Amino acid sequence: MSAPAAPAHPAGPRARALVRPLLLRWLRLPAAVRVLAVYALARLFTAAVLxxxxxxxxxSAWTPQDPGYADVLVLWDATWYRSIAEHGYPSAVPLGADGDPRQSELAFYPVAPLLARALMATGLPFAWAGSLVSLLTGAAAAVGVHALLLRALSARRPAGAARRGAWSAAVLLCVCPPAVVLQVPYTEGPALALLVAFLLLLQRRRYLPAAAVALVLGLTRPVAVPLSVVVAVHLLLRAREGHRRGAVLGGRVALRALVLLGASSAAGLLWPVTAALLTGRADAYTATMGAWRAGGRVEWLQPWWSVSRYLLGGAGPPLLVLLVVAYAAWLLSRRTAALGADLRTWCLAYPAYLLVVLDPFTSLFRYLVLLFPLGGLVGLHPRRRGALGAWVAASLALQVVWTAWLWRFSPPSDWPP
Incomplete structure (x- = not known):
């Protein structure tokens, strides 16, 4: 005779009865509030890791004996931004004993340090002022990412799926492995906020405000070239759409479109021209950037080819080409169609730009934060709940690795974040 079944433990139903109202209250909160709550928790996690x-x-030269939290905020490029905020830019291109340009503040864009400088007028030291700039702009970017992805996905997916995709994009931005840059005096926070604002305005076809944002973004990070590609594709697709309907862009709309295209193209020249005016040397920006490169100058494509060959031998370059083609094919497939043309173009043009102008190095992880639209695809996964949870757990674990490996500086030299 079998033993009688044990009575059900009341803890399960009781726990569900307690959790369910809390979950419903959470879901009733405005999306922006929920995103900011996740952002705040993520930044507390990052602060603990730092x-x-x-x-x-x-x-080291950057940190005292037994450094604290504020001391490690100003490692790496943050030191250059502190110099800009406190002393401004040099009036000439600094040269070494061999006559070649040395590393200097001219390689760094002015918006983030000038915002920090404005906060320093209240008495805050740079470490806290620069960190506050990153924290606030990062928060604005997280909320904006949710709004941007919600609008993009809603045009092509049911409302529920669009909400899940927007939520996953915002959450993954908050917890991504290099999310430390949303907490230290770097340019990623301001750049993300401006990029999201630009893409939202472009989606809404508000071309003149988008042109103004593009110009400010051109003084924040060197992303104007892929930005102008996005604008060109957007305008071509809109013109084709109008042609199919037998309508052409009106005079005012066409003029605004031209202003936007001109502004997004000119944005890439703003800082190089400003650096030339500051120093009286036409190639001040590119010559200074070369001081960070292995060959002493900026080379297109070649560094990727050389590094792939160095790491993998003769198979390196073909594998690099294969990876590039595979990424482009995936991005142009039906699997990513829900993102819409603007976001897909950005996610294609921006890595292409990095491939052309960047030396492949450990800083690449940080640069890829600007590919935030891809996080929206996680929420569209058939097993979306498990997928998002797995991505969050992996991202937080890798954030610890990224911070301990790259942000921590081991003198006299180390791999940069």
Whole structure:
């Protein structure tokens, strides 16, 4: 005779009865509030990681003995931004003993340090002022990412799927492995906020405000070239859509479109021209950028080819080409169609730009934060709940690795974040 079944433990139903109202209250909150709550929790996690890493940071030219949280905020490029905020830019291109340009502030764009400088007028030291700029602009970017992806996905997917995709994009931005840059005095926070604002305005076809944002973005990070590609594709598709309907762009709309195209193209020249005017040297920006490159100058494509061959031998270059083609084919497939033309073009043009102008290095992880639209695809996965949870867990674990490996500086030299 079998033993009687044990009575059900009341903890399960009782726990569900307690959790369900809380979950419903959470879901009733405005989306922006929920995104900001996740962003705040993510930044607390990052702060804890930074504080832990500070305990293992050896003294260096950047940090004192036994550095604390504020000391590790200003490592790496943050030191250059502090110099700009406190002293401005040099009036000439600094040269070494060999006559070649040295590394200097001229390689760094002015918007983020000038915002920090404005906050420093209140008495805040740069570490906290620069961090506050990143935190606030990162928060604005996270909310904007949700709004941008919700609008893009709603045009092609049911409302529920669009909400899930927008939510996953915002959450993954908050917890991504290089999310430390949303907390330290770097340019990613301002650049993300401006890029999201630009793409939202472009989606809504508000071309004149988008042109103004593009110009400011051109003084924040060097992303104007892929931005102008997005604008060109957007306008071509709109013109084709109008042609199919037997309508052409009106005079005012066409003029605004031309202003936008001109502004997004000119944005790429703003800082190089400004650096030339500051120093009296036409190639001040590119010559200074070359000081960070292995060959002493900026080379197109060649560094990727050389590094792939160095790492993988003769198979490196063909594998690199295969990866590029596979990414482009995937991005142009039906699997990503829900993102819409503007976001897909950005996610194609921006990596192409990095491939052309960038030396493949550890900073690449940080640059890829601007590919945030791809996070929206996680929420559209058939097993979306498990997929998002797995991505969040992996991202937080990799954030610890990224911070301990790259943000921590081991003198006299180390791999940069």
């Amino acid at each position: 504080a832990a890493v500070a305990r293992f940071q050896p003294p």
